[in-house]
Amino acid sequence: MELKHLRARQSRLLIVPIIGALTWTCSLLFGEDSGELFVQGARSPQLAGSLTARNDEPRRSLIRTPGIDRGSLVQLRAAKKQTGEKIMHGDTVYIKVMTGRYVGELDGTTKLEWVKARGKQKDKEHALTIEKMNNRDEPVKNGDVVMFVMPTGVHMDVLGSAVRARYYDPRGEWQKITIVKQDGGDIYSGDQIFLRGHQGEYLDANPLERAPDGEVKARWRDEGEWQVMWIEK
Incomplete structure (x- = not known):
């Protein structure tokens, strides 16, 4: 027992x-x-x-996320995106590449047609005009096809890996560039963007130690570090 x-x-x-x-x-x-x-x-x-x-x-x-919930994070993100002005058809804009320089100069051995990014400040030598292909009364948004008019009055164009500025052709295929914003929506001044040429390659800039002349190319279908750009007013 x-x-x-x-x-x-x-x-x-x-x-x-x-x-x-x-x-x-x-x-x-x-x-x-x-x-x-x-x-x-x-x-x-x-x-x-x-x-x-x-x-x-x-x-x-x-x-648990200490101190802040997901809804607040989304609201803060949206507020941050709207700090700059919306980009519209016909606006003067400045495109800054990953080196911190602005697109604007044209260079070349025989013709001044190769697009460079050497500018250190926003001035008339680096002021581009953005043109929308459709719905011109609406803000520029992710996925829109646009054209950029250089300070010399001609469109930027992409053919192969070459980024040049040779003609003013509002109906040209080579001049069509798709503006990409990774989180979508309208494009605001100060936004990080990518520019994709009509063949599918993204515009890129070499580090200055590799290309001190500030060359701009279109070589890879990649939204990578060299392809990062910013659009400003």
Whole structure:
């Protein structure tokens, strides 16, 4: 009899940590008060119904963001995007490449037609005019096809890897450039953008140590570090 009582006592001691572990697991899966439901489950026929009802409710995240919720982050992000003015058809804009220099100069051995980015400030030598191809009364937005008029009055064009400025041709294919903003929406002054030529390659700029003349090319279908640009008013 003593041996039987001893074994029964050992069994009760083993059950306690098991119930504790299961209670902790249920509290994570179903909420803070479900542990109590689990303990009462052996005696409560309503347990299954209670847990089913909780499964129909949205799960609460176990990961908390200290100090700020997701909604506030979205609002702050939207407010930040709207600090600059919207870009419209016909606006004077400045395109800054990853080197921190502005697009504007034209250079070449025989003809001044190769687009360069050497400007250190926004001035008339680096002032471009942006032209929308469609819906000109609406702001420029992600995915719009645009053209850029250089300070000399001709359009920037892309052919192969070459970025040049040779003609003013509002109907030209080589002059069509798609403006890309990774998070979408309207384009604002100060936004980070990418410019994609009509063949699919993105305009890029070499680091100044590799190309001190500030050459602008269109070589890869990649929204990478060399392709990052900013549009400003």
